[in-house]
Amino acid sequence: MTEGALDSxxxxxxxxxxxxxxxxxxIALVVPAQLTVMVVVVVPTLIVLWLAITDWQPTQAVxxxxxxxxWFWNFYDLWYDSRFVNAVLRTLFVVAACIAIELxxxxxLALLFIEDWAWKKLAVSVVILPxxxxxVDAANAFFMLFNERGPINHLISLAIGQPYEFSWLSHPxxxxxxxxxxxxxxxxxxxxxxxxxxxxSLPQNQIRxxxxxxxxxxxxxxxxxxxxLAPVIAIAVLIRSIETFKIFDPVYILTRxxxxxxxxxxxxxxxxxxxxxxxFGYTAAAALIVLVVVISICIAxxxxxxxxx
Amino acid sequence: MSQNGRRFGPTRRDFLLRSAMGATxxxxxxxxxxxxxxxxxxDLANVHKTAAEAAKKLxxxxxxKLTIMQPSGSLGNVKPVADRFMAETGVTIEYLxxxxxxxxxxxxxxxxxxxxxxxxxxxxTFGIPDLAESGILVNLDQYALKxxxxxxxxxxxxxxxxxxxxxxxxxxxxxxxYVMFYNQDWLNxxxxxxxxxxxxxxxxxxxxxxxxxxxxxxxxxxxxxxMYGGALFRTQYFIAWEWWGxxxxxxxxxxxxxLNPQINNDAGVQALEELIQASQHLYPGAKxxxxxxxxxxxxxxxxxxxxxxxxxxxxxNSDKSKLKGKMAFGPMPGGMVGDKLLRTPYFNWGWNYVxxxxxxxxxxAYLYSLYACSPAMSTIAVRDPGGYFDPYRGAHYEDGExxxxxxxxxxxxxxxxxxxxxxxxxxxxxxxxxxxxxxxxAAADAGSKTAKQALDDTARSWERITRRMGKRSQAVQWxxxxxxxxxxxxxxxx
Numbered sequence: 053m054t055e056g057a058l059d060s061x062x063x064x065x066x067x068x069x070x071x072x073x074x075x076x077x078x079i080a081l082v083v084p085a086q087l088t089v090m091v092v093v094v095v096p097t098l099i100v101l102w103l104a105i106t107d108w109q110p111t112q113a114v115x116x117x118x119x120x121x122x123w124f125w126n127f128y129d130l131w132y133d134s135r136f137v138n139a140v141l142r143t144l145f146v147v148a149a150c151i152a153i154e155l156x157x158x159x160x161l162a163l164l165f166i167e168d169w170a171w172k173k174l175a176v177s178v179v180i181l182p183x184x185x186x187x188v189d190a191a192n193a194f195f196m197l198f199n200e201r202g203p204i205n206h207l208i209s210l211a212i213g214q215p216y217e218f219s220w221l222s223h224p225x226x227x228x229x230x231x232x233x234x235x236x237x238x239x240x241x242x243x244x245x246x247x248x249x250x251x252x253s254l255p256q257n258q259i260r261x262x263x264x265x266x267x268x269x270x271x272x273x274x275x276x277x278x279x280x281l282a283p284v285i286a287i288a289v290l291i292r293s294i295e296t297f298k299i300f301d302p303v304y305i306l307t308r309x310x311x312x313x314x315x316x317x318x319x320x321x322x323x324x325x326x327x328x329x330x331x332f333g334y335t336a337a338a339a340l341i342v343l344v345v346v347i348s349i350c351i352a353x354x355x356x357x358x359x360x361x
Numbered sequence: 362m363s364q365n366g367r368r369f370g371p372t373r374r375d376f377l378l379r380s381a382m383g384a385t386x387x388x389x390x391x392x393x394x395x396x397x398x399x400x401x402x403x404d405l406a407n408v409h410k411t412a413a414e415a416a417k418k419l420x421x422x423x424x425x426k427l428t429i430m431q432p433s434g435s436l437g438n439v440k441p442v443a444d445r446f447m448a449e450t451g452v453t454i455e456y457l458x459x460x461x462x463x464x465x466x467x468x469x470x471x472x473x474x475x476x477x478x479x480x481x482x483x484x485x486t487f488g489i490p491d492l493a494e495s496g497i498l499v500n501l502d503q504y505a506l507k508x509x510x511x512x513x514x515x516x517x518x519x520x521x522x523x524x525x526x527x528x529x530x531x532x533x534x535x536x537x538x539y540v541m542f543y544n545q546d547w548l549n550x551x552x553x554x555x556x557x558x559x560x561x562x563x564x565x566x567x568x569x570x571x572x573x574x575x576x577x578x579x580x581x582x583x584x585x586x587x588m589y590g591g592a593l594f595r596t597q598y599f600i601a602w603e604w605w606g607x608x609x610x611x612x613x614x615x616x617x618x619x620l621n622p623q624i625n626n627d628a629g630v631q632a633l634e635e636l637i638q639a640s641q642h643l644y645p646g647a648k649x650x651x652x653x654x655x656x657x658x659x660x661x662x663x664x665x666x667x668x669x670x671x672x673x674x675x676x677x678n679s680d681k682s683k684l685k686g687k688m689a690f691g692p693m694p695g696g697m698v699g700d701k702l703l704r705t706p707y708f709n710w711g712w713n714y715v716x717x718x719x720x721x722x723x724x725x726a727y728l729y730s731l732y733a734c735s736p737a738m739s740t741i742a743v744r745d746p747g748g749y750f751d752p753y754r755g756a757h758y759e760d761g762e763x764x765x766x767x768x769x770x771x772x773x774x775x776x777x778x779x780x781x782x783x784x785x786x787x788x789x790x791x792x793x794x795x796x797x798x799x800x801x802x803a804a805a806d807a808g809s810k811t812a813k814q815a816l817d818d819t820a821r822s823w824e825r826i827t828r829r830m831g832k833r834s835q836a837v838q839w840x841x842x843x844x845x846x847x848x849x850x851x852x853x854x855x
Binding site: 107110111112113129132133134135199200217219221222223224308309310311312313314316324327328329330331 | 466469470472473491492494495496595596597645646648649789790792793796800801802803804805806807808809810815818821822825829
């Protein structure tokens with residue numbers, strides 16, 4: 053009997069003989085992909101879920117699968133761990149501030165690049181150059197810039213006419229500024245590229261009609277271009293928010309979360325927790341909380357997309 | 362609060378348990394009771410020979426290779442000794458260098474992966490409790506019983522960090538006690554001396570107490586004239602060590618017998634407030650400069666005081682420093698407890714030879730560590746002027762090359778400090794306890810928190826850490842550790 057042939061008596065498809073051959077062909081095709089997903093996503097997720105309810109550390113000298121469950125104590129401790137709570141809030145602030153500034157800068161830059169002008173292609177290459185740089189190198193450059201005896205203080209000294217040696221990186225209020233500037237400098241180009249792509253693909257009919265009717269450029273921008281651009285902006289903000297939430301390189305290079313945890317973001321907190329103190333269980337619980345926060349942000353940011361769709 | 366059904370309030374059962382633990386700790390204290398090795402008759406002066414002979418015998422007819430995981434920068438200390446061991450035993454030695462601050466983590470990863478990538482390692486002394494609990498370290502008691510000469514440990518000036526819960530886990534190979542450095546020209550300046558005496562009613566001198574040091578740093582701090590009171594560390598990583606010294610000098614242990622933090626008591630808050638006040642009299646780079654920048658900054662000769670280790674002196678006593686031959690030295694300042702001066706020199710770093718439990722040759726690896734830490738071989742290791750290892754055995758202080766590197770006045774102060782050093786917090790989770798302390802002290806120093814808030818927050822975190830680590834298990838080690846404090850200090854701490 054051939055594969056999938058009809059039984060002459062029952063008029064039903066006969067099962068294939070043995071093993072994988074019993075699985076319908078269309079399902080068999082996706083099985084490898086499904087198994088890969090299982091291994092790559094589901095298994096680690098299950099391990100994280102397990103670790104989150106244990107306090108497993110390598111220092112316990114037991115395999116992780118033999119760790120003693122402590123149920124929700126990690127979550128309880130995280131709730132009262134001011135460093136974790138502050139790290140989450142600080143990261144949310146960094147995301148909000150950086151993304152807002154990047155968006156404004158990217159929009160402004162993109163508007164300059166709508167029309168054709170001489171050297172435009174070269175200028176685009178120059179503008180997107182920062183994001184080609186390895187993040188650690190970019191962060192290192194900002195470390196040098198904001199060093200006590202670095203160029204920033206030197207410029208301020210020249211401006212005010214007297215020596216200026218402010219410790220940017222060790223001041224609890226100002227230490228976050230160089231980190232955020234490094235992030236904004238490096239990743240505004242990505243936002244710029246996304247927004248520019250959106251702007252150049254906007255339907256021109258409405259804009260031409262508005263021009264003919266005598267609408268001012270500002271009015272055209274806010275009433276026509278921006279609403280049409282909203283889905284692109286939402287996607288750009290979504291991508292950058294997720295990326296910025298994971299901000300690590302500039303924090304690690306510039307301050308390592310210092311002084312006194314004033315620049316400790318969630319990635320830095322989890323790095324210390326997992327790879328310095330090997331608190332894998334605690335870090336797994338923190339990761340789950342962060343996952344919920346990030347998913348909530350994604351849902352909130354994707355609402356405009358749904359409306360548009 | 363309870364977890365996993367455990368109660369932490371004092372109960373009759375707990376009282377009995379603590380009493381038993383106290384007795385156990387007393388029995389485990391090194392030097393208080395016969396250690397296994399005391400039965401051995403091997404001669405201390407020849408221990409390197411007997412260790413090499415034993416290793417050679419064990420390796421006979423086989424091709425044996427040992428791999429040493431070491432912090433980068435220590436090869437100059439390790440290699441001369443390893444070369445001799447190879448020549449004497451036929452055992453091959455290879456090196457695995459890892460970044461200075463990551464070696465404990467790398468060894469802990471080995472506890473998970475069990476790859477057998479190294480046989481011996483040189484972790485920082487304060488990392489040994491976590492490593493011992495992870496199972497990656499060999500308990501060396503059985504080998505010490507077999508090979509260690511009876512006065513091997515007595516000859517070393519600081520051995521507290523070698524033991525965890527009463528068992529031997531490593532051999533100290535670096536004398537990292539805190540020592541103070543002073544600009545001698547400024548200290549001996551008659552004009553400065555008179556002005557200072559007129560203001561304070563006592564003469565400039567090597568300070569005995571933190572209060573005296575703070576007053577002197579304030580006196581010399583004239584940034585407008587390019588003079589700074591001090592170069593003491595104020596970066597997050599280093600700040601806790603100075604506070605630890607200031608706090609102990611007020612007469613308290615960091616934890617009480619029930620593992621409750623005492624760091625946030627009035628003495629702790631006062632120590633932190635004094636540290637914050639002293640920050641005003643440091644050079645501007647104190648909050649950002651790390652270890653080597655600190656050496657260079659003080660070596661410029663425009664600062665009065667600094668704190669550091671033997672490594673600091675190696676730099677300051679070199680041609681790179683303007684202060685070469687122009688320094689006075691002192692032990693870490695103390696405090697007046699009652700009417701008497703309490704000095705609490707502090708051993709806060711150091712490297713130990715340990716043996717990996719995954720090693721296929723643990724006995725030969727142990728013999729190598731015994732060989733490397735023998736008086737003769739460790740003297741060769743400490744001689745390297747560019748390495749990390751500082752003197753820690755009596756023989757080191759008599760060696761001409763070592764004296765040329767460190768100078769006689771420094772060695773005298775260093776030796777005395779080594780003899781009386783208090784230990785770091787050698788508990789499981791030491792890194793976590795200290796990280797919480799560092800973050801909060803740095804926050805207080807930066808003005809984000811008050812001294813009281815910072816120490817209260819630290820105390821709360823410490824309670825959580827203790828609960829997680831297991832209060833009873835921690836209590837065993839804490840009572841052992843307390844019993845290891847130098848007797849003259851132990852009797853005065855509360």
